[in-house]
Every structure is written in structure tokens, then in C-alpha cells.
Amino acid sequence: MSVEASEVQRIAHLARLAMSDEQAREFAGGLSDIFAFVEQLDGAPIDGVEPMAHPLDAEQRLRPDAVTETDNREGFQAIAPAVEGGLYLVPRVIE
Amino acid sequence: MSQETLSGWVRKLQAREISSRELTRLYLDRIERLDPQLNSFITVTAESALAQAEAADARLANGEQTPLLGVPVAQKDIFCTEGVRTSCGSRMLDPFVSPYNATVVERMNAAGAVMLGKTNMDEFAMGSSNETSFYGPVRNPWDTERVPGGSSGGSAAAVGARLVPGATGTDTGGSIRQPAAFCGITGLKPTYGRVSRYGMIAFASSLDQGGPMAVTAEDCGLMLNAMAGFDERDSTSVERPAEDFTAGLNQDLTGLRIGLPKEFFGEGLDEKVRGVIDAAVEVLKGRGAEIREVSLPNSHLSVPAYYVVAPAECSSNLARFDGVRYGHRCDNPEDLMDLYTRSRGEGFGDEVKRRIMVGTYVLSAGYYDAYYLKAQKVRRIIADDFRNAFEDVDVLLGPTTPELPFALGAKADPVSMYLSDIYTIAANLAGLPAMSLPAGEIDGLPVGLQLIGNYFDEARLLGVAHQYQQETDWHTRVPAAFA
Numbered sequence: 001m002s003v004e005a006s007e008v009q010r011i012a013h014l015a016r017l018a019m020s021d022e023q024a025r026e027f028a029g030g031l032s033d034i035f036a037f038v039e040q041l042d043g044a045p046i047d048g049v050e051p052m053a054h055p056l057d058a059e060q061r062l063r064p065d066a067v068t069e070t071d072n073r074e075g076f077q078a079i080a081p082a083v084e085g086g087l088y089l090v091p092r093v094i095e
Numbered sequence: 096m097s098q099e100t101l102s103g104w105v106r107k108l109q110a111r112e113i114s115s116r117e118l119t120r121l122y123l124d125r126i127e128r129l130d131p132q133l134n135s136f137i138t139v140t141a142e143s144a145l146a147q148a149e150a151a152d153a154r155l156a157n158g159e160q161t162p163l164l165g166v167p168v169a170q171k172d173i174f175c176t177e178g179v180r181t182s183c184g185s186r187m188l189d190p191f192v193s194p195y196n197a198t199v200v201e202r203m204n205a206a207g208a209v210m211l212g213k214t215n216m217d218e219f220a221m222g223s224s225n226e227t228s229f230y231g232p233v234r235n236p237w238d239t240e241r242v243p244g245g246s247s248g249g250s251a252a253a254v255g256a257r258l259v260p261g262a263t264g265t266d267t268g269g270s271i272r273q274p275a276a277f278c279g280i281t282g283l284k285p286t287y288g289r290v291s292r293y294g295m296i297a298f299a300s301s302l303d304q305g306g307p308m309a310v311t312a313e314d315c316g317l318m319l320n321a322m323a324g325f326d327e328r329d330s331t332s333v334e335r336p337a338e339d340f341t342a343g344l345n346q347d348l349t350g351l352r353i354g355l356p357k358e359f360f361g362e363g364l365d366e367k368v369r370g371v372i373d374a375a376v377e378v379l380k381g382r383g384a385e386i387r388e389v390s391l392p393n394s395h396l397s398v399p400a401y402y403v404v405a406p407a408e409c410s411s412n413l414a415r416f417d418g419v420r421y422g423h424r425c426d427n428p429e430d431l432m433d434l435y436t437r438s439r440g441e442g443f444g445d446e447v448k449r450r451i452m453v454g455t456y457v458l459s460a461g462y463y464d465a466y467y468l469k470a471q472k473v474r475r476i477i478a479d480d481f482r483n484a485f486e487d488v489d490v491l492l493g494p495t496t497p498e499l500p501f502a503l504g505a506k507a508d509p510v511s512m513y514l515s516d517i518y519t520i521a522a523n524l525a526g527l528p529a530m531s532l533p534a535g536e537i538d539g540l541p542v543g544l545q546l547i548g549n550y551f552d553e554a555r556l557l558g559v560a561h562q563y564q565q566e567t568d569w570h571t572r573v574p575a576a577f578a
């Protein structure tokens with residue numbers, strides 16, 4: 001499969017990655033190679049095979065509904081790019 | 096002095112032949128003097144190391160005997176360390192000082208280990224050469240023009256050069272074993288679920304597994320004893336009774352059935368590497384092991400299946416890096432979309448972006464069945480191949496890598512880089528324990544031997560490796576420039 005730069009831009013947008021047209025052209029070759037490589041899966045003998053999502057086919061473990069975390073808001077906010085009054089600041093989202 | 100192994104230091108510390116402070120100084124001095132040639136550390140925590148060492152000396156004086164008491168170690172910079180930058184080799188997390196410890200770090204601290212610092216790695220553990228790190232490439236101590244392997248390249252190079260007696264790594268597709276092979280050390284990827292992933296920055300959650308990297312199998316067993324164990328904070332942690340991973344070290348190999356998967360000895364394997372592996376097989380035969388040929392007929396599909404499953408999980412896991420609560424944020428964002436896309440565009444390097452895009456694509460509407468679902472089915476048949484093989488044999492053996500450590504910059508196209516993990520990836524897809532140990536030298540470069548075990552059979556793997564290391568001295572060799 002060959003990926004065009006315009007398709008790279010579409011995927012980059014879905015992945016929320018800013019990308020110039022030049023970068024998109026640079027990525028197109030490598031991505032095309034990877035998708036071509038992955039096409040080897042096409043002939044695999046997988047009729048009737050159950051998909052495997054997890055190596056141990058484990059079931060999700062449940063825990064008692066109890067408070068286990070302590071408040072560490074100050075610690076977490078100390079490493080944030082921008083905070084004020086206990087809130088995380090982002091650009092205006094409502095005009 | 097620096098030639099001593101981690102287990103040797105444990106004995107000397109317990110016998111009070113050396114203090115933890117002296118030992119910590121010895122290795123900190125080596126790092127300061129020698130690491131500029133390697134770039135194996137991102138952060139050196141000299142001050143806290145000396146404080147930990149003094150605390151360890153006080154406990155040793157009280158006769159305490161926790162398993163790693165006073166021993167210097169390094170943590171791969173993927174493990175969160177409270178109050179210390181945890182970068183994951185990325186610009187995205189360059190400003191991230193973790194507010195908590197990973198379970199692995201907490202457990203090793205409790206065992207008395209002294210952390211010398213955080214080791215370099217491929218960005219977000221995505222790479223096989225340690226060239227994708229935001230902090231620059233790591234160099235191989237055996238030849239500084241060559242790569243140390245990756246993604247745990249900093250840990251492997253640091254142990255290989257004896258800048259630290261043991262270090263942690265993580266292995267999603269070979270990231271402990273391939274660098275261990277390239278740097279001439281011993282490294283173990285445990286069964287999926289053995290070592291807690293809590294506080295270990297996620298790349299591909301159904302594949303990621305932390306493990307020890309050190310000089311000998313015995314060292315790896317001691318480290319794993321401290322690292323492994325059930326953790327309710329990791330939902331995929333396996334609930335099993337605690338185990339002593341050094342228990343099988345002195346197990347005689349008589350009658351042990353070792354399988355050689357014929358697919359691991361086919362086209363693409365360097366003839367000289369094959370010669371080294373053949374010689375290792377003879378050593379194990381001499382210790383009483385029985386050798387059988389086995390087949391893993393679908394193993395050629397493991398790299399393509401991996402490059403659907405791992406990027407899919409990566410694109411989902413790395414969605415959390417949005418520039419809002421921590422990590423890199425772009426300057427003067429115009430709106431929220433601009434903040435997300437530019438923070439991520441600036442914060443991630445090319446290989447991480449490439450994998451996020453592959454994953455985003457294979458999970459996008461209309462493509463899920465053709466890629467992700469198909470890859471998950473292939474994952475099942477690969478795991479079934481192992482299940483069948485382990486009905487006839489106890490351990491599988493082969494090369495860790497198809498070739499010797501390559502030169503920096505030699506693998507510029509992504510697919511050729513991905514193929515350097517051709518023998519290691521299948522064990523991750525199946526979730527099996529696997530290790531690499533030094534088995535020879537070609538043109539002054541180390542060669543790794545891979546052992547793959549059945550689920551939860553780490554003690555047996557370490558036993559086979561230890562018996563091999565009783566008969567050979569490849570693991571004791573140190574590159575001349577670092578001897």
C-alpha cells in the first residue's frame with residue numbers, strides 16, 4: 001500500500017500531531033513501507049481463530065470500592081505547564 | 096574492583112568488606128569519568144545515591160539483610176522516580192519530575208538498592224538502537240561507533256561498561272534482550288504480568304514487561320526477586336505466590352529438553368552468529384541437555400503482527416500527552432486544537448510520531464478488521480505455536496539477534512530497523528519469559544544467546560543460563576576501554 005502526503009496529513013490530524021506538508025511528504029515513504037510490510041499478514045491461516053488481546057487471557061480483576069488515594073493536588077499541579085487557583089489553564093475554549 | 100558482579104557485591108556488603116558508601120562512590124566516579132564516551136545516563140542522582148548508601152550502611156551495621164541492601168543500581172528512565180526527572184527519552188517529558196515512584200522503584204528501594212541515576216533509552220521505548228532518544232544516542236562500549244541496541248540501550252551500555260552492576264530495562268518487542276546481546280550482558284524479560292507496570296510509562300500495554308539487566312544470571316535472579324510480585328495497582332499483574340528466582344540456579348541439566356526452533360536458524364542469520372549458537376548448544380549438551388529440533392511455523396508473521404498491535408496500543412496510550420496537565424506545552428497556543436497538535440508535534444520525535452500514525456490508521460474507521468483484528472488472530476496462532484513446542488521441550492534456544500551490533504545511522508529505513516527484533520518479538524506476543532546471555536565474540540563484538548521458557552518458568556531459564564555461565568566466561572568479559 002502506498003500512502004500519499006495528503007493521507008499522512010489526514011492521519012496526523014486524527015492523531016493530533018501538527019505537521020507541515022514537507023514533513024508529511026517525508027513520512028509518506030516510511031509509512032508506505034510499513035503498510036506494505038504488514039500486508040504479509042494477508043495470507044495467514046487464521047480462519048476461525050479467536051483474536052488474542054492479552055497474553056494470559058486474564059479477566060479484569062475487581063477491587064473493593066474503597067478510598068485508596070490521598071490528595072496530592074499540589075504535587076500534581078506543581079508540574080503542570082500553567083495553573084491558577086487550583087485549575088489547569090488552557091486557551092479560551094468558549095468565545 | 097568494578098569487575099565484581101552484583102551478587103558478589105551483595106556478599107561483600109553483608110560481610111562488611113566494603114561499605115555501600117565506598118561502593119556507590121566507586122561507581123559514581125566511573126560514571127563521571129567514562130560515561131561521556133557512552134551517554135548511557137540521562138540523569139545521575141549522586142547526592143540521593145550517597146544518602147541512600149549511608150542509610151544502607153546503617154542498616155547493614157544493624158545486621159539487616161534485605162536482598163539488595165547497599166547495592167548500586169540504575170533505573171531505565173521509563174520508571175517513574177519521585178522528585179527525579181522521568182523523561183522516557185522524550186522532549187515531551189523533559190520537564191516531568193515524577194510525583195510518585197513506580198512499583199519497581201518502590202520495591203527496589205525497599206530491598207535496599209541504591210539508585211545511581213536514570214538511564215538513556217529510545218524515545219518512549221520505541222527503537223532498537225537507542226538513536227531515537229531526545230538526549231542523543233547511546234554508544235556501544237565494545238565499539239563506540241556502533242549502537243548498543245534498544246530500547247534499553249542506556250542500561251545495557253552502562254552494565255556492559257561496568258558503570259553500574261545492574262540496571263532495570265523494559266521489553267515490549269526485545270528491548271531488554273537485543274541490547275543485552277549487543278552489549279555482552281545478561282538480561283531477562285519475565286512472563287507478562289510478573290513485574291508491575293504501575294509507574295512504568297506505557298508503550299504497548301499488552302506487551303510491555305520490566306526486567307533485570309546485569310552481568311550474570313544469578314544477578315538477574317536476585318534483582319527479579321526484588322522487582323517481581325503482585326501489585327493491585329496494575330490491573331494485569333499476576334496474582335501468584337512469591338517465588339525465589341534463584342532457586343533453580345544449581346539445577347543439573349541432565350535430561351533437560353532444549354528445542355531449537357528451525358525458523359530461528361534460517362535465512363537472514365549471520366553465519367558467524369550461527370557458529371556461536373552452535374557452540375553454545377554443544378556446551379549445554381555436555382552438561383547433559385537433550386537437543387531437539389522444533390518448529391514455530393508462524394513465527395515469520397511475528398514482526399508484521401507486532402507492527403500492527405504495538406502501534407495501535409501506542410497511539411491509544413500516548414493520547415494522554417496533550418500539553419495540559421504535565422509535559423511539554425507549545426508557546427502561545429491559539430486555541431485548544433493548536434495547543435494539542437503543536438505540543439504533540441514539538442514534543443514527540445519522528446519514530447514516535449510514525450508509530451502513533453500507524454496505530455491511528457489501523458484503528459481508524461473501516462480499517463480495524465483488516466489490520467488490528469487480523470493481527471490479534473495472528474498473535475493467537477503465534478502463541479499456539481509455542482504451546483505446541485512446549486509439549487515436547489522444556490526450553491527453546493536460538494540467537495537473540497540475526498546480526499552483530501550495527502553502526503550508528505546504518506538502519507535509516509524503519510522496516511530494516513524493525514527486523515533487528517525478528518527473533519525476540521514472538522515471545523512478547525505470546526507473553527512468555529525470555530532472556531539473552533553472552534555466548535561468544537566475533538571481531539571484538541559480543542553475541543547473545545536467547546532462551547525462551549514456558550509461562551512462569553523464569554527460575555528454570557535462569558538455571559540453564561547459570562549452568563552455561565559455570566562452563567563459559569563470555570559474561571565476564573569487559574570491553575578493553577572500560578576494564
